[in-house]
Amino acid sequence: MGDWDALYATRTKNMRASEIRELLKLLDQPDIISFAGGIPDPALFPKDAIKAAYDAVLTKNADAALQYSVSEGYRPLREWLVQHMAGLGVACSIDNIIITTGSQQALDYLGKLFISPGDTVLTTWPTYLGALQAFNAYEPRYDRLNPEQGNMTPAAYREAAEAAGGEVQMAYLTADFSNPTGETVSHDGRIRLIELAHELDIPLIEDAAYQALRFDGEPTASMLALDCERSGDINNTRVIYSGSFSKTLTPGLRVGWICAAQPVVAKLVLIKQAADLHSPTINQMAIHHVAERDFTKQVEKVRGSYRQRRDYMLDALARFMPAGVTWTKPEGGMFVWVTLPEGMDGAALLAQALKTVRVAFVPGAAFHADGSGKNTIRLNYSLPNKEAIETGISRLGKLIADEMA
Amino acid sequence: MGDWDALYATRTKNMRASEIRELLKLLDQPDIISFAGGIPDPALFPKDAIKAAYDAVLTKNADAALQYSVSEGYRPLREWLVQHMAGLGVACSIDNIIITTGSQQALDYLGKLFISPGDTVLTTWPTYLGALQAFNAYEPRYDRLNPEQGNMTPAAYREAAEAAGGEVQMAYLTADFSNPTGETVSHDGRIRLIELAHELDIPLIEDAAYQALRFDGEPTASMLALDCERSGDINNTRVIYSGSFSKTLTPGLRVGWICAAQPVVAKLVLIKQAADLHSPTINQMAIHHVAERDFTKQVEKVRGSYRQRRDYMLDALARFMPAGVTWTKPEGGMFVWVTLPEGMDGAALLAQALKTVRVAFVPGAAFHADGSGKNTIRLNYSLPNKEAIETGISRLGKLIADEMA
Numbered sequence: 001m002g003d004w005d006a007l008y009a010t011r012t013k014n015m016r017a018s019e020i021r022e023l024l025k026l027l028d029q030p031d032i033i034s035f036a037g038g039i040p041d042p043a044l045f046p047k048d049a050i051k052a053a054y055d056a057v058l059t060k061n062a063d064a065a066l067q068y069s070v071s072e073g074y075r076p077l078r079e080w081l082v083q084h085m086a087g088l089g090v091a092c093s094i095d096n097i098i099i100t101t102g103s104q105q106a107l108d109y110l111g112k113l114f115i116s117p118g119d120t121v122l123t124t125w126p127t128y129l130g131a132l133q134a135f136n137a138y139e140p141r142y143d144r145l146n147p148e149q150g151n152m153t154p155a156a157y158r159e160a161a162e163a164a165g166g167e168v169q170m171a172y173l174t175a176d177f178s179n180p181t182g183e184t185v186s187h188d189g190r191i192r193l194i195e196l197a198h199e200l201d202i203p204l205i206e207d208a209a210y211q212a213l214r215f216d217g218e219p220t221a222s223m224l225a226l227d228c229e230r231s232g233d234i235n236n237t238r239v240i241y242s243g244s245f246s247k248t249l250t251p252g253l254r255v256g257w258i259c260a261a262q263p264v265v266a267k268l269v270l271i272k273q274a275a276d277l278h279s280p281t282i283n284q285m286a287i288h289h290v291a292e293r294d295f296t297k298q299v300e301k302v303r304g305s306y307r308q309r310r311d312y313m314l315d316a317l318a319r320f321m322p323a324g325v326t327w328t329k330p331e332g333g334m335f336v337w338v339t340l341p342e343g344m345d346g347a348a349l350l351a352q353a354l355k356t357v358r359v360a361f362v363p364g365a366a367f368h369a370d371g372s373g374k375n376t377i378r379l380n381y382s383l384p385n386k387e388a389i390e391t392g393i394s395r396l397g398k399l400i401a402d403e404m405a
Numbered sequence: 406m407g408d409w410d411a412l413y414a415t416r417t418k419n420m421r422a423s424e425i426r427e428l429l430k431l432l433d434q435p436d437i438i439s440f441a442g443g444i445p446d447p448a449l450f451p452k453d454a455i456k457a458a459y460d461a462v463l464t465k466n467a468d469a470a471l472q473y474s475v476s477e478g479y480r481p482l483r484e485w486l487v488q489h490m491a492g493l494g495v496a497c498s499i500d501n502i503i504i505t506t507g508s509q510q511a512l513d514y515l516g517k518l519f520i521s522p523g524d525t526v527l528t529t530w531p532t533y534l535g536a537l538q539a540f541n542a543y544e545p546r547y548d549r550l551n552p553e554q555g556n557m558t559p560a561a562y563r564e565a566a567e568a569a570g571g572e573v574q575m576a577y578l579t580a581d582f583s584n585p586t587g588e589t590v591s592h593d594g595r596i597r598l599i600e601l602a603h604e605l606d607i608p609l610i611e612d613a614a615y616q617a618l619r620f621d622g623e624p625t626a627s628m629l630a631l632d633c634e635r636s637g638d639i640n641n642t643r644v645i646y647s648g649s650f651s652k653t654l655t656p657g658l659r660v661g662w663i664c665a666a667q668p669v670v671a672k673l674v675l676i677k678q679a680a681d682l683h684s685p686t687i688n689q690m691a692i693h694h695v696a697e698r699d700f701t702k703q704v705e706k707v708r709g710s711y712r713q714r715r716d717y718m719l720d721a722l723a724r725f726m727p728a729g730v731t732w733t734k735p736e737g738g739m740f741v742w743v744t745l746p747e748g749m750d751g752a753a754l755l756a757q758a759l760k761t762v763r764v765a766f767v768p769g770a771a772f773h774a775d776g777s778g779k780n781t782i783r784l785n786y787s788l789p790n791k792e793a794i795e796t797g798i799s800r801l802g803k804l805i806a807d808e809m810a
Contacts, residue, residue, distance in 0.1 A: 004666065004668040004669055004672075005668075006606075007519060007574070007606070007607065007608065008518055008519060008672065009517070009518060009519055009520055009521040009524070009543070009574070010521050011517070011521070012517060012518050012672060012675075012676065015672065015675045015676070015679075016675070039472060039473045040472075042467075042468040042471060042472050045467065045468070045471045045472075047463065047467045047471070050463065050467075050471065051459075051460070051463040051464070051467070054456075054459040054460075054463065055456070055459075055460065058452065058455065058456040058459065059456070062447075062450065062452045062455075062456070063447040063450070064657075065657050066447060066450045066452070066455065066655040066656070066657035066658070067444060067445075067447050067450075067655075067656065067657055068444045068651075068656045068657070069657070101506055101681045101684075101685070102681055102682055104679075104680070104681050104682045105680065105681040108679065108680040108681065112414070112416070112417060112542060113413055113414060113417050114412060114413060114414055115414055116414040116415050116416070119414070130679070130682070133678065133679035134679050134680065136679070137517060137676070137679055137680070138414070169412070169414070201411075201412070202412065203412065246473075250471040250472075251471070251472060251473045252469075252470050252471035252472055252473070252474070252685060252686045252687050253471070253685055253687060254681065254682070254683070254684070254685040261409065263409040263410075264409060267409075267413065267417060267420065270417075270420045270421070271417065271420070271542070273538065274420075274509075274513065274535070274538035274539050274541070274542055275509070275510065275513040275539065275542070276506045276507055276509050276510040276513065276659065277507060277509045277535070277659070278659070279506075279659070280506070280657060280658050280659040280685055280688055281657045282657050282658060282688070283685055283687070283688065
């Protein structure tokens with residue numbers, strides 16, 4: 001029997017299970033304190049509201065809920081999202097909105113739409129690991145966005161891309177409470193990114209997965225809202241907004257959306273039709289039912305809970321981390337990003353931490369398109385409770401101090 | 406403002422809304438009798454069972470139903486499918502099964518896994534339109550399978566593929582009650598296809614969407630079962646089985662599966678992780694709940710209903726079609742394939758039929774990778790009732806006779 005490996009297309013030949021996936025298997029062990037996940041606290045899911053939603057949908061609207069439907073998504077949900085986007089300063093119509101099976105699918109489709117092999121994608125170092133995984137299927141190279149310290153010039157990005165045999169095709173980042181750093185791009189940084197996208201004439205993907213989870217500080221306008229203001233009309237913008245209900249309502253229904261200029265949405269509808277016909281209608285109806293009634297209340301509940309845990313984690317880091325270790329102070333989201341002393345390796349520390357102090361986290365190199373960031377780690381605080389945070393960070397601080405000694 | 410068209414990757418630049426999609430918009434008009442759809446009758450959906458399933462899942466298992474989960478799918482559903490596949494003569498384990506968001510997604514992921522631009526995909530003329538749409542995103546050329554009248558030799562397929570600048574990378578067909586023809590490939594035809602796949606060392610995708618819907622005649626073994634027998638073990642086979650609950654239970658939950666050699670499933674898990682993380686867990690749990698209790702009963706119900714409508718349609722065709730028109734006699738599935746007299750154009754006939762007799766169907770050329778088949782049309786009988794079938798076919802027969810006169 002021949003080898004399957006020989007039969008795969010180039011783009012998929014080198015796909016391997018990520019170390020992080022292997023790592024997550026360890027977390028079933030109950031004595032491990034885990035800051036490794038990136039998942040919401042299920043205690044916050046609006047279970048009763050979701051149960052009532054499915055009951056209502058299957059009582060009143062079963063035929064449509066269970067039948068094939070259109071690729072662009074359930075119209076009342078898209079109408080609700082038009083209002084939701086208006087609240088973020090984005091004037092749009094339902095033709096600017098397509099529903100996706102979670103925002104991960106949005107990244108896959110956008111990669112499919114814009115990236116040819118050898119093209120360049122601009123992103124921050126570090127960036128969302130899942131975005132790199134989604135885009136990698138289309139074989140891009142990456143170059144670095146640095147919205148606060150200074151991006152390269154459009155000409156420099158172009159030259160580097162051409163030298164690598166492709167074109168600069170898109171830019172991607174999470175501007176609010178990013179995964180993995182928890183950091184937020186400033187208003188001026190956003191304006192610089194939007195100008196860069198227009199100068200390069202490329203789409204700028206705004207991953208807004210955590211945007212609603214602001215605990216404190218002043219809200220910064222969405223990049224799509226800023227581009228609408230600059231460009232006069234959403235159909236003249238270059239920002240593609242990728243939204244998600246996963247961090248506010250629940251990830252299990254897999255409902256996200258894209259809001260962008262109409263030609264992009266029309267093309268994504270064709271891609272989706274060919275790729276999975278449509279996201280499950282019943283889930284879109286259920287999400288609409290819950291969002292319409294409870295979105296604001298639910299977001300407040302999640303914010304309140306994560307704000308408290310963010311505080312527990314920042315307190316614990318301040319108490320237990322040795323000098324020479326630094327970390328971000330997120331105003332929202334689910335993560336703190338820790339920089340270890342130069343020369344310390346996050347992956348080696350993880351191996352050690354699992355063995356000796358039974359604490360898990362994600363080494364930072366995985367989030368870097370160029371494999372740098374070895375002395376960084378990502379800590380999640382949305383799932384562990386106060387006691388786990390204090391005990392885990394105390395153990396981790398001691399381990400790091402020992403390693404430094 | 407620049408033009409978005411210039412920004413798309415090669416593979417998506419030429420995507421256009423299909424004429425069929427435009428056509429389907431017309432069907433909202435209530436006075437049209439439609440044989441154009443390919444959708445199940447919602448009256449047959451097991452609504453009470455599905456409602457009970459969501460209620461049970463959200464009562465007993467809400468945390469897991471609403472949380473992120475693994476890309477390979479909900480384990481109890483995969484275990485149920487191991488038993489289901491055993492019933493089809495396929496001995497496998499859960500490592501041979503991945504859940505997909507409907508079988509359309511399976512086709513997209515298989516295209517992503519196996520096709521590089523310029524490669525050759527073998528399929529029947531005609532074939533499932535959605536498969537052509539899914540594969541087209543990966544820029545293949547197509548060559549023709551002809552399992553009954555005679556495939557080309559492996560060397561001839563190879564030479565043609567190489568002359569076109571690629572390799573023969575996979576074969577795809579619906580062997581049972583195909584969309585669009587309703588025809589089934591014989592046992593000998595299946596054996597020839599399996600031998601061809603092994604000789605060419607390529608995967609042979611068995612689209613089994615309609616396989617459970619046999620009304621009469623002797624069942625023919627699944628190609629995967631035949632390859633297991635030939636190759637001794639599923640992990641030595643080249644057949645990739647794509648299954649779906651859409652035609653038996655409901656399409657709205659978007660649950661399908663792939664059953665194949667373990668290395669292929671492992672690779673598809675990585676693709677799925679990067680492309681949408683996982684199919685909605687809550688829907689997988691609900692489908693499992695219903696399948697476990699009602700699958701056999703539900704399949705019997707659907708078969709009985711569609712058998713009757715198939716009979717109504719074949720009777721009506723015999724009564725109302727003029728000499729010179731021929732059609733298939735499907736033993737299952739949802740479609741009859743009509744061949745019009747040479748020189749008559751299905752697309753022109755549709756335009757005429759919509760205008761004068763208010764009857765809709767799908768012109769056959771869309772299902773041909775080479776655009777041939779202009780004098781064919783697809784008729785669906787799973788949705789219209791007896792009266793609609795008789796009235797619609799009577800009107801259509803008269804129109805065709807008039808056109809021939």
